[in-house]
Amino acid sequence: LFAPTLTWSKASDEPQSFSLNSPIPRWRRGEPKRSYGVSVGRSYSAEEVQCIQALCLQQRSVIPALDFLLLACGELEPRTRIISAAVAAELAVKDVLISRNPDLEVLLEKAIVSVDELYGTILKDVVGEASPSRKILRQGAELRNRLVHRPRWNPNSGTLQPEVYVMAVRDAVAHLFSKVDGLGPLSHSISNYKVRDSHESKVPF
Numbered sequence: 274l275f276a277p278t279l280t281w282s283k284a285s286d287e288p289q290s291f292s293l294n295s296p297i298p299r300w301r302r303g304e305p306k307r308s309y310g311v312s313v314g315r316s317y318s319a320e321e322v323q324c325i326q327a328l329c330l331q332q333r334s335v336i337p338a339l340d341f342l343l344l345a346c347g348e349l350e351p352r353t354r355i356i357s358a359a360v361a362a363e364l365a366v367k368d369v370l371i372s373r374n375p376d377l378e379v380l381l382e383k384a385i386v387s388v389d390e391l392y393g394t395i396l397k398d399v400v401g402e403a404s405p406s407r408k409i410l411r412q413g414a415e416l417r418n419r420l421v422h423r424p425r426w427n428p429n430s431g432t433l434q435p436e437v438y439v440m441a442v443r444d445a446v447a448h449l450f451s452k453v454d455g456l457g458p459l460s461h462s463i464s465n466y467k468v469r470d471s472h473e474s475k476v477p478f
Contacts, residue, residue: 320458327455333372335456338364339463342446346468351428351435352420358435358442359388359417362410365446366391369453373399388414392445400452409433409441439468 328335341361348354370391371378377395380386386395389411392404404410412433419426428435447464450456 318458318462321462324455324458333368335365335368338368338446339459342443342463342466345439346443346466349469354435354439355413355417355420355428358439359414362388362413362442362445363391365449366396369449369456370395370399373453387411392449396449400449402452404445404448406441406445406448409438410445413438413441436468436470443468 325336338361341357341364345354345358345361348357366388367381371381377399389407392407392410394403397403416428416431416433416438419431420428443463443466447460450460450463
């Protein structure tokens, strides 16, 4: 079981903002040593911290999903950006679906389920609404497959630009979290993630 250490700054007697520092793993004998890092140095509200802490304690895959999303938002290299965004989208939706319906875990592990289905019909069945970004997510998944299977393929040569795809994943994850009890505090934060463009030279957070 692992939990991040938390520090906060005080402008008065009450905590005003929180930051996540490098996590200190606590583990049981025989388990692999793992740790989760979530946007080191970025400020979080008290509600967000409570939400993230609970997710870390549960070892939910939402946490590494956020890491991959943050990487995609801040990365300029298009191949890394696209693949990171694709991983974030898949981890986030599978975590939510399995947490709402544990019977889906076996299906999602063994069957080949497309991102279009995950954010479309399956998500609608589980939370009552499909993702409005699923069309671009489908195009992004196809783009990711080209990059994985054709290493020399130019990621900027397609009709879907990497930056647009990352924005769609960001919006899809924010929308996804807004439909799930307990993840609401993170939805607003994610929707405000800044996606770097090719002309930026500084980190976005």
